[in-house]
Amino acid sequence: MWVRMKKLINDPDDIVDEMLDGIVATHPDRFRRLPDTQVLVRDDAPLDGKVGVVSGGGSGHEPAHAGYVGDGMLDGAAAGDVFSSPTADEFEELIEACDSGEGVLAVVKNYEGDVMNFETAIELVEMEGTDVETVVVNDDVAVEDSLYTSGRRGVCGTILVHKAAGAKAAEGADLKEVQRVGQKVIDNVGTMGMALTSCVTPEKGEPTFDLGEDEIELGIGIHGEPGTERTDIMRADEITEELTTAVLDDLDLDEGQEVVTIVNGMGGTPQMELFVVNRRLQELLDDHGLETWDAWVGDYMTSLDMAGCSVTICAVDEELKELLSAPVNTPALTAP
Amino acid sequence: MSTDGQAVVAAVRRVADRIESERDHLTDLDSAIGDADHGGNMARGWARAVEAVEDLDDPDPATVVKTAGKTLMSEVGGASGPLYGGSLVFASTELDEGITPESAIAFAETYLEKVTDRGDATVGDQTMVDALVPAVHTFKKSIETDELPPLEALAKAVDAAQRGVEFTVPIRASKGRASYLGWRSVGHQDPGATSTLFIMEALLAVAQESLDGDDFESVDATSPTIPDEEATGE
Incomplete structure (x- = not known):
């Protein structure tokens, strides 16, 4: 007879919720959780004068993405249920919470659900006057575009996109520049x-x-x-x-x-x-x-x-080297 | 509550009832080519949408549609949230001045445009677009060219959607999760096209009732059936 695998789980339905509370309990000075959502943002978001950089996706990929929220990287991250995209309204709240007026870069992994929910959210916040640019990460070389409609999948290369775009935003660059360096990582x-x-x-x-x-x-x-x-x-x-x-x-x-x-x-x-x-x-x-x-x-x-x-x-070229080695202080990645 | 707003709340309720009654049917269709969550997700989303629109205080039609869309967006997971819910939110603005044949056409066209843009799908990809495109085009042509009454135009649109659903059976999916199956998707009726038809049938039924004052029973009889597994060679 099949036996359920041993796991540190109270109830599968509560696992994402309890994980997010656990992350906040671990880093009470870093994070706040937006009420009634699965969105974590920097406690001091939005940062005046800085372009926001956000990401998100299904849970189960920890430390992605909340682990990369902090100085020099992301301003906030939305967590979906395990392996499912966050919903458009959660992305909407994430973007709004991280917009200081300078605009927001959304770093999206290339999965249909993530892309569609992010796109819907972006269209909604743009109606309210928020500037948003997107980069879609598709670094997985295993899967050919011709076989899979969603094209190549976005996987671990996403972390480098977070790092480069986050560092550029921390320098005070404008939204187009932050998007450009994110895309530069994706292209390479x-x-x-x-x-x-x-x-x-x-x-x-x-x-x-x-x-x-x-x-x-x-x-x-x-x-x-x-x-x-x-x-x-x-x-x-x-x-x-x-x-x-x-x-x-x-x-x-x-x-x-x-x-x-x-x-x-x-x-x-x-x-x-x-x-x-x-x-x-x-x-x-x-x-x-x-x-x-x-x-x-x-x-x-x-x-x-x-x-x-x-x-x-x-x-990497000189620019990416500089961005990837710039100071960062997040739960999952720290460099002086 | 305005009569129009009340009618739209009734329509949301009717759609929710229909989706709930077809929940297992949609799940069966989805388990053949997807991840078997379409029936459950849609039923949950529409049930919540009913609660949300019933809570509104004397809303106009656009507000009811927008609220239902927002609720679907946050309650239906995966790609269906933006496709079914997000598209409703955007299309709802076409009803700001109330429901007329012209605004209904604009609503349908915007809804279709959002779905096709978002899903990057066209006719023949074995998706909900296969039901929507013929339905929207038929609705528009029936009113603008053939000058049919709106109710008749809607009935013709539902017929067109029905043929669109049937058309998804022999074709190969090239968008959505079913596309991962490649040729193995041939022979399966698309769950998204099917739920789109159910939504339209419910809208027709409620429109018949509010415009005629009569029950309109015959629509349910047109429900498509699950294709025979044996016949697909699997």
């Missing part, structure tokens, strides 16, 4: 993920997809959506080669290009293993004549308790 970033195990959604309490004891799935999405290939388990180095090759083939970088890399854990993989992957990733980049300017390793964009990882590579 690629990600490829893989799963060792399926995630377990709180609602269902059992694995979302079946993966054999000795199977892995390459090109997996952050909701457990189908990847590109199911194959027998390989050594860590071989998996790293598969992921890295897929991203590099997509980006087609010149020799000597400087890059930022992220080895991102999907939620259920120890850091030890992520470092093993990063070790091989850096060797491969070296073989390709690429220069790693900065390497990140950790859980940045997760898929609940899925075991596995993704590799993100972003080509």
